[in-house]
Amino acid sequence: MDPRYNIKEVEARIYEAWEKSGLFNPDVCVEKGFTRKDAEPFSVVLPPPNVTGTLHLGHAYEDTFQDIIVRFERMRGKRTLWVPGTDHAAIATQAKVEKELLKTEKKNRHDLGREEFLRRVNAFAKESRDTIVRQIRRMGASLDWSREAYTLDDERNLAVRTAFKEMYDLGLIYRGSRVVNWDPKGQTVISDDEVTHEERTAKMYTFRYEKDFPIAISTTRPETKVGDTAVAVHPSDERYKKFVGREFDVTFVGVPLHIKIIADESVEKDFGTGALGVTPAHSMADWEMAQKHKLPLVQVIDEYARMTIEGTLNGKKTLEARELIVAQLKEQGLIEKEEEATQNVSVSERTGGVIEPLPKLQWFVAVDKIFKSQFSIFNGIKKGQAVTLKELMKKAVTSGSVKILPERFEKSYLRWIENLRDWCISRQIWFGHRIPVWYCMSCGEPHVDMNIKSKWFLVRHGETDWNKEGRAQGSRSDTPLNDTGRTQAKEAGKALKNEKIDLVISSPQLRAKETAEIIARETGAEIMFDETLREMDYGDIEGKSIEEITKEHGTFLIRPYKKLGGESFEEVEKRVKTALHAHRKAYEGKNVVITGHGVALALFLNHVNGKPFDGSPLPRIDNAKVVTLEIGNPCAKCGADMYEEDPDTFDTWFSSAMWTFSTLGWPSFAKASEGKPSHTPKKGELGPENDMANYHPTSFMGPGYEILYLWVARMILMSGCLLGETPFHTVALHGIVRDAKGQKFSKSLGNGVDPLVLAEQYGADAIRMALIVGTALGNDVKFDEQKVKGYRNFSTKIWNVARFVEMNKPAGDRRPPKTDRNHHHITKLETLKHEVTTYIEHIEFHLAAEKLYHYVWHTFADKIIEAEKERLKNGTDDEKAESYALLEHLLLESLKMLHPFMPFVTEEIYQIFKPGVMLMVEKW
Ligand SMILES: [Zn+2]
Known part of the structure; x- marks a missing residue:
């Protein structure tokens, strides 16, 4: 053996050897005879790191944590599978790309368009993925890379769509208008768990809506009070009893309000005046109260946190409106009290935007809705029994089907479910799984998972100089595209590139023709021309500017154009409609681009939307849009067949919530009759197509406690509802890694540590030990580089011990280690092994690792080796052989036990002693 342990070289070589052996894959372990086919399975699915992330100490800890039990169970002979994967982390990834785009190109996503923007996000995600998976390997994680998954790949998309459809059919997914957390900065809905709360000082105002109103109310947000529809008091509050049930018409800062006095148990009598102004549209609690008391909802703030109320406040930012309202109240002498108060401000974790609760039409998972369980599950819920998702989630844990460790988290889990509201699963971002809903363009009816046969794309021509100059441009002129117009057409063509366009049908007018030609070139489609697609005939005003038309006719809005020798809207509508119906029939099932003109295409669009021309303004279609x-x-509902896809995407946790089974072949290889499986998985058989039968529910899950609600709870919801199973038997929640002083690692503190740099210096083994030893499950880790150094020294110690043993290898006969003289040490070691096994089984990895550390250093090296030295030097050949046999046995057994914790150095030494044998599959 080399006198020096070359960490860098060894760790790289060993991981490659493991991967090459294929033994991370349990199927290979069975094929090669290391695992029995009928062995008990042990499965873990890696909590997927964000695809755009880089490995930090938190990952390093989490990966080590899982790798310990995975390696342990694999060595114990179980059919052990650990599935890797990455998470597309919808909003986080999109925000990253948007930020970069703004910085480098001064553009936002809308400038790029959905297609192009998504192309860039996907490219960025793909590139990033390589980094994080390489880094996970570096820590020694024994993951079966042949089963690697991605939350946004095709298989996971099928899982998401299938789940949505099944839950929709069960009545558990609905579209509704509810008050949600709206992030005005990110322009999207976000979940309760993505909201952080900041305490800020604010002014609390106590006031009356108007002088004669009998009750004063308090608020820190006077601007929302223009949306009040009730005042709530406690039912037993003597002061207000006589008003309950009465209704008042008041004028508050110039805004007429209709206020009903209601009694509600939730009002705190002793807080403020004991009365609460109810704003159903801008507070979740108030919205819930409004549902209960059937109060109307008045929205007064929009998506940009601006006031939408008629009058002087209209269009004002909320903070500005607050000041104006307070000033008015003061002027009118309506403020009774003004005091400093702490206000709990909700902030988007991702963008830092202040959350504005708003009523929005969104998709929700109903957690309190009663449905019939499809399965008999969790020792108590029978098939066909009426349950709610909340009950299902609770029962999974209270029945013991899922064990949450440490046990203290069980209580918080159950408490959280009590307070859980319907889960809003739609997001207004582009990167993610699209909501699989198509709305009928004619009647608006939603259809889930519609089978789309073909697509039509209406494209107005690119810009011409006449467009730019604002000249009437109808059927009589043949203006060409200008430079901008050509670029626009090219971008439209690029966006259509992946749509498998069969045909471009164009108006023969030059501007449409040029646009069609550019699109055809980009997409490789053929072009045909149709005379009936030409623009409306504007008669005499063709080519004239707005000023010229106004001068001549007194207005530029002269309709009908028929008077000027042109066409009527009805005439254009008729020819366009007839032409398009004919093409629909002729090119059934083909993807067709129609290039044409603003008015003619708008009339067609109106027709698809079920709105015949009635004189109202036409939808505006921008150049080359x-x-x-x-x-x-x-x-x-109506028999029409043209649809518009829901533009929204899923909350990223919807796909992660299915992670334990979407990675194991659901629904393609689902059990028995869920959906239409192409294969029924068979328990015991090999291959990924049988994973659902072999490995679900998974055995163990090791996420951080901070995602107990965001992820763990939702996994239990989804697999309980869709499979009638728990996602895992045991979930062991680990803590956060902090610095030596107990502070969180952060950029602003400058206390960041790169585990990869440390790995190069001290080895992944040393980092693993430093993260594990000293911290009980569920507690936060205090990370100290000194500790890593210490375990690097431990690696060196193990190396030196092994080297000493190796140098004393006798030339001649080998002896069995178990002689009477050796008996004592071997029994001691067996006791140790028993203890270590028990610790690992109880997820007390830190105790197991500490025990082993002390044994190897302070018993094996310091005492036993020291005691044998004399004999090894001066003993008889027999004595030497006996001593050596003892030391070799103790060494190899120690390496085995240490392997889950320090896989690299142990594997390297083991193979020196037993060439051709791989420690990772040796019997524990
Ligand atoms: Zn319809």
Whole structure:
């Protein structure tokens, strides 16, 4: 053996050897005879790190934590599978790309368009993925890379769509208007768990809506009070009893309000005046109260946190409105008290935007809705029994089907479920799984998972100089595209590139023709021309500017154009409609681009939307903008067949919530009759197509306690509802890694540590030990580089011990280690092994690691080796052989036990002693 342990070289070589052996894959372990086919399975799914992330100490800890039990169970002979994967982390990834885009190109996502923006996000995610998976390998994680998954790949997309459909059919997913957390900065809904709360000091105002109103109320947000529809008091509050049930018309800062006095148990009598102004549209609690008391909802703030109330406040930012309102109240002498108060401000964790609760039409998972369980589950819920998702989530834990460790988290889990509201699963961002809903363009009816047969894309021509100059441009002129117009057409073509366009049908007018030609070139489609797609005939005003038309006719809005020798809207509508219906029939099932003109295409769009021309303004279609129409089965409600896909995407936790089973082949290889499985997985059989039968529910899950609600709870919800199973038997929640002083690692503190740099210096083994030893499950880790150094020394110690043993290898006969003289040490070691095994089984990894450390250093090296030295030097050959046999046995057994904790150095030494044998699959 080398006198020096070359960490860097060894760790790289060993991981490669493990991967090459294929033994991370349990199927290979069975094929090669290391694991029995009928062995008990042990499965873990890696909590997927964000695809764009880089490995930090938190990951390093989490990976080590899981790798310990995975390696342990694999050595114990179980069919052990650990599935890797990455998370697309929708909002986080999109925000990263948007930030970069703004910085380097001064553009936002809308400037790029959905297609192009997504192309860039996907490219960025793909590139980043390589980094994080390489880094996970560096820590020694024994993951089966042949089963690697991604939360946004095709298989996971099928899982998401299938789940949505099943839950929709069960009545557990609905579209509704509820008050949600709206992030005005990110322009999207976010979940309760993505909101952080900051305490800020604010002014609390106590006031009356108007002088004669009998009750004063208090608030820190006077601007929302223009949306009040009730005042709530406690039912037993003697002061207000006589008003309950009465209704008042008041004028508050110039805004007329209709206020009903209601009694509600939730009002705190002793807080403020004991009366509460109820704002159903801008507070979740108030919204819930409004539902109970059937109060109307008045929205007064929009998505940009601006006031939408008629009058002087209209369009004002909320903070500005607050000041104006307070000033008015003061002027009118309506303020009774003004005091400093702490206000709990909700902030988006991701963007830092202040959350504005708003009523929005969104998709929700109903957690309190009663449905019939499809399965008999959790020792108590029978098939067909009426349950709610909340009950299901509770029962999974109270029945003991899922064990949450440390046990103290069980209580917080159950408490959280009590307070759980319906889960809003739609997001207004582009990167993510699209909500699989298509709305009938004619009647608006939603259809889930519509079978789209083909698509039509309406594209108005690119810009011409006449567009720019604002000249009437109808059927009589042949203006060409200008430079901008050509660029626009090219971008439209690029966006359509992946749509498998069969045909471009164009108006023969030059500007449409040029646009069609550019799109055809980009997409490789053929072009045909149709005379009936030409623009409306404007008669005499063709080519004239707005000023010229106004001068001549007194207005530029002269309709009908028929008077000027042109066409009527009805005439254009008729020809366009007829032409398009004919093409629909002729090119059934084909993807078609129609290039044409603003008015003619708008009339067609109106027709698809079920709105014949009635004189009202037409939808505006911008130059070279693509309008997508999807053609599917006839609408169940009205028979039309053109649809618009829901533009929203899923909350990223919807796909992560299915992670334990979407990675194991659901629904493609689902059990028995869920959906239409192409294969029924068989327990005991090899291959990923049988994973659902072999490995679900998984055995163990090791996430951080901070995602107990965000993720763990939702996994229990989804697999309970869809599979009638728990996602895992045991979930062991680990703590956060902090610095030596107990502070969180953060950029602003400058206390960041890169585990990869440390790995190069001290070895992954040393980092693993430093993270594990000293911290009980569920507690936060205090990380200290000194500790890593210490365990690097331990690696060196093990190396030196092994080297000493190796140098004393006798030339001749080997002896069995178990002689009477050796008996004592071997029994001691067996006791130690028993203890270590028990610790690991109880997820007390820190105790197991400490025990081993002390044994190897202070018993084996310091005492036993020291005691044998004399004999090894001066003993008889027999004595030497006996001593050596003891030391070799103790060494190899110690290496085995240390392997889950320090896989690299142990594997390297073991193979020196037993060439051709791999420690990772040796019997424990
Ligand atoms: Zn319809």
